[in-house]
Every structure is written in structure tokens, then in C-alpha cells.
Amino acid sequence: MGKARVAPLKQMTIPHMELAAAVLSVKVDKMLCTELQLKLDDLVFWTDSHSVLKYIANEPQEGSKHRVSLLETDLTKGNCSVIINDIKENDAGQYQFRMIGGPFTDPQKITVTALTQEPSMLTPTLTEGKSATLTCTAPGICSGTPPHITWTWRGTGDNMTELRENTTIQKREALTSVTTTHFSTLTFTPSAKYHGTKVTCLVTFNGSVTTKKTLKLNVTNAKRGPKGLRLQKPFHEPGDGGM
Incomplete structure (x- = not known):
């Protein structure tokens, strides 16, 4: 030896x-x-x-602490893949890996692009006087720092109001050990004042990167149908069998 x-x-x-x-x-x-x-x-x-x-x-290098981890901690399984959470623009570049005392792997280039995906919003039929729940899901399913999701409402004017008086709940659902989806629900009781107004779901990552989606609300009345359209009983001529 x-x-x-x-x-x-x-x-x-x-x-x-x-x-x-x-x-x-x-x-x-x-x-x-x-x-x-x-x-x-x-x-x-x-x-x-x-x-x-x-x-x-x-x-770890400055700024990467607690953000880089192994996908599989048991190295005997031969998987040395890594996860970079809360990825930033300065994470772009070439990466090489090696075991202690071993050779470096071929360089792998990572490109970081700007966030272009919008949140997805699920809106049920809105009926005046009946409770409804809107759902907003943040884009991306990678693990990392949970995003902050807020709801705002724009009336007929230019003023925007954050919907705090209604019930808003932010949740997360683990899809796998390293993938998670984050979503927020907004529960409120629609009224005539909401018809034609806009609700915006704003998702903020790491306190600075934001993306949003806006939907126009259509509130119907159980008796009148869509606002401004009155539903009437069919009219029947005498003798045509109608009541």
C-alpha cells in the first residue's frame, strides 16, 4: 500500500x-x-x-448558503444532482461537479431568464348573495421560499383595494419531496357592486420578483340572470295550451 x-x-x-x-x-x-x-x-x-x-x-459561496442541496443525500445511489432554490440572475453560468479527489465533470451551463409565467386563476359561477371561492395558483412547482400571494379589487374607478375583509387563505401542497405548489383562496359573497369589476392576484417571489393575473367578474342574479337582464316567464297566447 x-x-x-x-x-x-x-x-x-x-x-x-x-x-x-x-x-x-x-x-x-x-x-x-x-x-x-x-x-x-x-x-x-x-x-x-x-x-x-x-x-x-x-x-458555500456567499449568497448560496441554504439554497443549494443534493437531490439525493444517499450518494451510494449514484445520483449527484443538485437543487438550486430561489434561483437568482447571478446564478447563471457554468457549473462543474466532482467527488473529492476525482476529476471534474464536463461544464454544464445554466441560463436564468426573467419570470414570464402568470398565475392561474379558477373562478366559479358568481351568483349574487351566494358565497364563492376564487383560487389563484402561483407559477412553478419547485421547492424554495414560499411566495406571497395577495388579492386586490378594482372598482369602477381607478382605486384599488386589497381584499382583507374577506377570507383569504394561502396553502401549499407537496407534490413530491422536492416539488411544491402554492395557492391562495379568496372566499366572499358576491353582490351587484362586484359585477364588471376586476380582481387581481399578485404573486411575489423573494420580496421582489412579481407576476399577476387579472379577471373581470361577472355576477349573476338568481332571479334576473346576468346583471341588467331580467328573466321573464314565457308569454302564451290564449288557447295555445299555456297556463
Whole structure:
């Protein structure tokens, strides 16, 4: 073993060789524990290499802390995919991956584009005097910081009012371990004043990136139908069988 661990003929950097030594120590430890059937509670590995210590600590770059994680934490499954939550414009660029002491993978380019998707809104039939619930779903299903969803109402004038007096509930639904959908519901009782007005759902990501969708409300009356249209009983001429 000692003869095989001298510096290789192919030129390598000192940090690379220090990392290779750290990997070798772990491999030897696993081999000895397996062959000798040892069950040790604590294992201590010593090194004076700052490069090795930084790689082990996996200190993230400024601004990426708590945003980058492995898709699969069990590396024995051979999946080294990573997730970047709350992605930002400066995350664009080329990325390379490698195991400690191993070669880098081919560069992978990531492009970050502006948010163009709008929220999706589900609106039921609105009948005057009957409670109704509108649903607004934020675009995207990636995990990360939950977006903030607000509702605003624009009347016949130019004033916009945030709908706080009505019942608004923001929820999340986990689709998989790494995908989540966020939506908000607005429950209110339509009246004639809402007919022809507009309701806007505003979704804010990370406090700055926003997207919205606006719908025009159509409130019907149970007796009159759409506002302004009165429903009348059919008129029958005498003798045509009508009542």
C-alpha cells in the first residue's frame, strides 16, 4: 500500500494530492472495519490541510448558503444532482461537479431568464348573495421560499383595494419531496357592486420578483340572470295550451 501511494508521475497539485489522501484514509477505514468486523462508535481523521477541511465543511459561496442541496443525500445511489432554490440572475453560468479527489465533470451551463409565467386563476359561477371561492395558483412547482400571494379589487374607478375583509387563505401542497405548489383562496359573497369589476392576484417571489393575473367578474342574479337582464316567464297566447 505504501509503495502505491507515492506522488504520481503525472503532475498533480498539492491540494489534489491532499484530497486524494483524505479519500484514501476513509477507504482504508471502511476496508478494515469490514474485514475485521469492527463496530466503532467514533472515528477521528487528522489532517493539517486547509483545502481538505474546506471541502469537508463544504462551505458555500456567499449568497448560496441554504439554497443549494443534493437531490439525493444517499450518494451510494449514484445520483449527484443538485437543487438550486430561489434561483437568482447571478446564478447563471457554468457549473462543474466532482467527488473529492476525482476529476471534474464536463461544464454544464445554466441560463436564468426573467419570470414570464402568470398565475392561474379558477373562478366559479358568481351568483349574487351566494358565497364563492376564487383560487389563484402561483407559477412553478419547485421547492424554495414560499411566495406571497395577495388579492386586490378594482372598482369602477381607478382605486384599488386589497381584499382583507374577506377570507383569504394561502396553502401549499407537496407534490413530491422536492416539488411544491402554492395557492391562495379568496372566499366572499358576491353582490351587484362586484359585477364588471376586476380582481387581481399578485404573486411575489423573494420580496421582489412579481407576476399577476387579472379577471373581470361577472355576477349573476338568481332571479334576473346576468346583471341588467331580467328573466321573464314565457308569454302564451290564449288557447295555445299555456297556463
